[in-house]
Each structure stands twice: as structure tokens, then as C-alpha cells.
Amino acid sequence: MAAAAPPPPPAPAPEPAMGPPESAPIGHPLFTRIRLATPADVPFIQKLIHQLAVFERLAHQCEATEAALSRTLFNSPPFQSFTVFLLELSHSPLPPISSPSFTPHDRVVNSDLPITDPEKDPFISDPINEIIVAGFVLFFPNYSTFLAKPGFYVEDLYVRECYRKKGFGRMLLSAVAKQAVKMGYGRVEWVVLDWNVSAIKFYEQMGAQVLHDWRICRLTGEALQAYDHVNI
């Protein structure tokens, strides 16, 4: 999972103008939303996954195609299996969307300067309203036998480079944590590369603990395929 840097402290809520109505504008508002992904978002998800692989120096391991994602990601109701939240944003107010399973989180973020997004074009989810996809989080239920409760495991968290250091990674991960609490779940877990000190700081600021004693074991490729012929 990638997180480029810890977010800055949250931006203060916009204050009403103190002088007459013609006084200074309040910077460049960015209208942001975290919503459930749909099959129509697969092209964006696929590009984001590849960018994440490059960031993690694991591009050679990334085989995800749009077809494979479409086939595997939308077979169950949200939160019961693999689930994706997308972060999208626009310089115009966002039109409401219908989303019965999950109320999107909408937030207006103010920046002093407009954000330059050199790779905006492949990430335009709504050309009419100029809405762009900026990041995603993919998670699914796991289980803690000690708690005898489900939790969420966050497989991927990624924000496109020009949108980093603005609190968006924190918003995406917080959305998962909030959903976990809402559902009475016991834990939210993920992994971090031990050299990613920025990410570790960010996660600790979020209230997570890094469990230093555990190591991941993985059985895959030919070593896994060999079990097809094993007599148990």
C-alpha cells in the first residue's frame, strides 16, 4: 500500500468574509468526494493500481487488466467483499449522486494556489462537470478470531502525485475506519513497507500501531500451483 507523505494538519473551515462583499476571494476551493466505485470506474482503478505499483517499485509484478478487475471486483454487495472507495474532485460544486449503500463524504478544501494536474485527462470521470479521479482505497472484510469479529483489511491506498500532502490519503483511510466503526467491526489493518518512513508517520498519526514482530508469508506462482497435484 502506498502513502507518499503524511498529510498537513486539516485546513481550517472557510471563514465568512470579514469586510464588505467585494473583499478578497477565499483561494481556490476544491470540491472533493469519497464515494463507492462502480464498474464504470474500472479504467481509472486500473491506471491507479499501475501508478501504485510503480511507486512501490513493484511494477514488474503488476498484471491487472481492466477485464480482470471488472470480473473480480463487483460480484458482491459493498463491504461484504472487495470494496473500492474513489476520491474524486472538481473546481465546480459536485452534483449529488444516488448511492443507497453508502453516503458519500463531501468536503470543500481550500488551497491558496490552483492545483496543476498534468495527467488529468485519463482520469476525467465526468467531462461535463469536470470531475477528476484523484485516488482510491481498496479494502475487504477480514476476521479476528481473538475478537470473534470481522474487521477491514486495506489492500491499497493511493493518491495521485499532484494531490498528495493535502490530507486526501487521511480522508480515504478515515472513511474506511468510520465504516468499520459503523458496522461494529473490531480492527482496520494494512501493511507498510519498512522503508516508507513518511507512510509510517502518517499511519501512526492516524492512531495505528505498527506490529513489528509479524512477517507476511506468501505462497504463490508455481509453488502454489504444485498443490493442485498434492495428495492431502
Next chain:
Amino acid sequence: MAAAAPPPPPAPAPEPAMGPPESAPIGHPLFTRIRLATPTDVPFIHKLIRQMAVFERLTDLFEATEASLSSTLFNSPPFQSFTIFVLELSYNPLRPIYSPSFTPHERVVNFDLPITDPEKNAFISDPVNEIVVAGFVLFFPNYSTFLAKPGFYVEDLFVRECYRRKGFGKMLLSAVAKQAVKMGYGRVEWVVLDWNVNAIKFYEQMGAKILQEWRICRLTGEALQAYDHVNI
């Protein structure tokens, strides 16, 4: 996850007696089976999890009750969510069971000496046929975005102490691996405590790789509950 020690090399298949029919008996055959757990197995699962918490020196984290296990573990079809394989065994041949979702793995294992099981009475799943529960594995689907395929995550693997070092842990983990291949899944993953050198050897012998760079992050307890009130 607990694994006490690497298994010995597999026992050779029983050979037909070389002499006249009255020649030496073939030791003490143990009839073993790996099958899907059902709700009636919850009392055994609960005891096994508690034993595992003791083994992992994590009893302060143990909160599971039979009720909480029953209410969280059997809400979906096998393999689509949290799934348990139980290892049971008997000195009598095992009668066939009805199991449409999964064909049990059965194996006869021969030992020179009978196994003394001092806590057998707490684990008798079938008093009439004298079948005893000896271990379990709990696993659920996870997702690899790089492969765009599901996999299995093994949350728990445990064999009761008197039945260790006989290949049963390998059988349980192999059963999960075989199911993963059968379903076209890409990976089987789990974690190991970095001091558990026996388990690490065992897992490497199974063909797994230890991913040294990744660390688990966990958000839980009050730190997780705080997200209930956070404005995303």
C-alpha cells in the same frame, strides 16, 4: 497464527505384508479427515482458539465467546467469506459424511505407538464413533490488485499439542492451498511471528516466501472508535 514445529517427512504409504497373512500388524492406524466446520463445531473452535492464544502469548487479546463465533462465522457460503476446515481423527474408520460444498480429505496415518490425548474429552465431536477434533484452519478471501485476483488469507492454523510433529499442520495448510488452486486464486498468505523459527522453517518447506520488508499496521480499540466522530 500458530504452528508448533515443522512436520516430519511424510510417512511412507502402508506396504502390503510381505510374509504370510499372520505376520506383524502395521502399528496404530489413525483415521484422519479434514472437513468444513459447521455451527455444531463452535465449542471446539472456541477451545482451540483459546489454546492458540496461550501458545502465541496473546491471551490478553482473547475475547471470543461461543456466541460471538456462532454469530459471525456461518453467514456466507463456504469460501466466499470466513471459512474453517476442521481436522478430526479416530482409531476407528471414519464413516462418510455429507458435504456438498467440499469433498473432505481423508488419510490413514500409521504410528508405532498410540497417541496419548490427555484433553480428549473436551474435543469429542462424535462420542459414538469416538471422533476427536485435533486442529483447525480459518481462512477467507483476500484480493491482490496486482494480480486482479482473489486469494486466501489464513488467519489461524492450529493443531493440538499431542498431535503436533505428525504432518497435520501441513495437511491443513495444504488443503487451503489446494482449494485456492482449484478456485483459480493467485496467492495464499498468512503471518508468522518473527521468533517462531520452527514455523518459519515449516512454511518455507511448504514453498512459501517470507516477505521481510512488510509490517502490519493495526487500528483498533479506542483509536478506531474515535473515527465514529471524525468529519471525513
